[in-house]
Amino acid sequence: MGASFARRGPLSAGLYEFLRFGIKQGWACLFGGILLGLIIATRLWYPQHAALPRYDALVIACIIVQFALIWFGLETLEEAKVILVFHVVGTIMELFKTSIGSWHYPEASYLRLVGVPLFSGFMYAAVGSYLFRVWRLFDFRFTRHPPLWTLILLSTAIYLNFFADHFGFDARWALVAASALLFSRTTVFFKVWKVHRRMPLLLGFFLVALFIWFGENIGTGAGAWLYPNQVGAWAMVSPSKLTSWFLLMLISYTLVAAAMWRSARPAGEQSAPQIEGGPA
Numbered sequence: 001m002g003a004s005f006a007r008r009g010p011l012s013a014g015l016y017e018f019l020r021f022g023i024k025q026g027w028a029c030l031f032g033g034i035l036l037g038l039i040i041a042t043r044l045w046y047p048q049h050a051a052l053p054r055y056d057a058l059v060i061a062c063i064i065v066q067f068a069l070i071w072f073g074l075e076t077l078e079e080a081k082v083i084l085v086f087h088v089v090g091t092i093m094e095l096f097k098t099s100i101g102s103w104h105y106p107e108a109s110y111l112r113l114v115g116v117p118l119f120s121g122f123m124y125a126a127v128g129s130y131l132f133r134v135w136r137l138f139d140f141r142f143t144r145h146p147p148l149w150t151l152i153l154l155s156t157a158i159y160l161n162f163f164a165d166h167f168g169f170d171a172r173w174a175l176v177a178a179s180a181l182l183f184s185r186t187t188v189f190f191k192v193w194k195v196h197r198r199m200p201l202l203l204g205f206f207l208v209a210l211f212i213w214f215g216e217n218i219g220t221g222a223g224a225w226l227y228p229n230q231v232g233a234w235a236m237v238s239p240s241k242l243t244s245w246f247l248l249m250l251i252s253y254t255l256v257a258a259a260m261w262r263s264a265r266p267a268g269e270q271s272a273p274q275i276e277g278g279p280a
Contacts, residue, residue, distance in 0.1 A: 090124025
């Protein structure tokens with residue numbers, strides 16, 4: 001197909017590359033897309049008084065999907081382990097946030113920890129799954145990437161702030177500024193078709209956070225969870241949540257970067273190599 005478009009000139013070739021980019025992004029979103037599809041489908045068609053609550057059906061479905069991704073080689077076992085870590089990190093935060101009323105899950109379920117249904121952790125896992133898959137599908141290369149230890153420090157501070165901001169100490173904007181400073185000179189090179197294209201990594205982070213926010217609007221619209229202002233009638237999730245998703249996504253990025261860094265280490269190498277390299 002690519003050869004056919006290329007023969008018709010640069011405009012057709014550009015159109016093909018754009019379509020190829022969209023398809024590869026959709027393929028990278030496989031787990032998240034399936035999860036959103038399940039949330040919408042169960043909202044529309046799941047029996048209201050079924051013996052197995054809707055949230056529990058989502059847990060079982062997500063486990064099946066996760067095993068299927070590993071079975072068919074769409075995710076490796078090592079990647080699944082890292083995604084599980086982010087799943088646990090997200091669930092711990094959910095326990096805290098729901099306990100103070102930041103949002104809540106309106107439906108009953110058996111598979112839950114206190115007020116948090118276990119399917120909620122898979123929403124965080126979907127972010128990790130996307131980052132792993134998009135990294136591989138687009139053959140990411142970076143220039144002037146910050147060292148891993150700086151990402152770990154930043155991610156630790158971000159995670160602690162998600163708890164501290166409810167006790168009168170909110171360093172959110174300082175953390176956003178620190179993130180912008182840390183990645184200000186970093187460029188990501190990604191291969192859509194024949195050559196690597198480039199983009200400021202910060203722009204990529206913002207776009208990912210934006211699409212997570214879109215997904216959050218879909219999830220709350222389908223009643224998977226609700227913010228206090230959505231209880232009476234659904235309303236759009238505040239755009240201010242973009243900063244939260246931007247920062248939370250950085251935690252997932254750190255976990256994925258650490259795993260990719262480790263897998264790229266030559267045999268016998270004791271320290272992680274620099275993530276560097278321009279167009280192939």
